[in-house]
Amino acid sequence: AQSVTQLGSHVSVSEGALVLLRCNYSSSVPPYLFWYVQYPNQGLQLLLKYTTGATLVKGINGFEAEFKKSETSFHLTKPSAHMSDAAEYFCAVSDRVPGSNTGNQFYFGTGTSLTVIP
Amino acid sequence: EAGVAQSPRYKIIEKRQSVAFWCNPISGHATLYWYQQILGQGPKLLIQFQNNGVVDDSQLPKDRFSAERLKGVDSTLKIQPAKLEDSAVYLCASSLQDYGYTFGSGTRLTVV
Secondary structure, three states: OOEEEEEOOEEEEEOOOOEEEEEEEEOOOOOEEEEEEEOOOOOEEEEEEEOOOOOEEEOHHHOEEEEEHHHOEEEEEEOOOOHHHOEEEEEEEEOOOOOOOOOOOEEEOOOEEEEEEO | OOOOEEEOOEEEEOOOOOEEEEEEOOOOOOEEEEEEEOOOOOOEEEEEEEOOEEEEOOOOOOOOEEEEOHHHOOEEEEEOOOOHHHOEEEEEEEEOOOOOOEEOOOEEEEEO
């Protein structure tokens, strides 16, 4: 069974500083990995995803994440934090089986709340 | 492309009352999901539909929760009777056969 661990439920960074949000997963099959962002009173928005191919994945708003199989990690980074990045971030793993036509089931981490300090 | 529509946005009810949430997925998305997100936690899958059939409802508290997806399009999630611990945001999502969901804005339920 898949599971996701997000280290640090709250992260604070100064505006312009590096953002690093940590995610580790466990999966019995090659995983598909995702980062979602949730702004207050809104649904989840996909930031980026890793399915196959290049392990460094670039997403929206300047975020990127690197899939490291040996470390079972998929940490999210952004070189320079902006005030608008303050939100809740969720890492998720999918158990989609290649060739399946029944869609994905996602397992979410408990989230990391990012605060950006002016 | 229109997004996933959910209504209502907010609902406050007393315990033991019933409540229903509605979701209209993105046109053409065969798979529809209902998630429950309790404050401070990640979303938890309640039920997954493929067209109008149930793929997974293993985490749906069937003694009080029910869901249907008539004609493989819109879906309704019902709680009857509600308990205090049902206070949460209920998120609907839909997907094609790719590797990402589109989520609706959710319905925030408060049970008092």
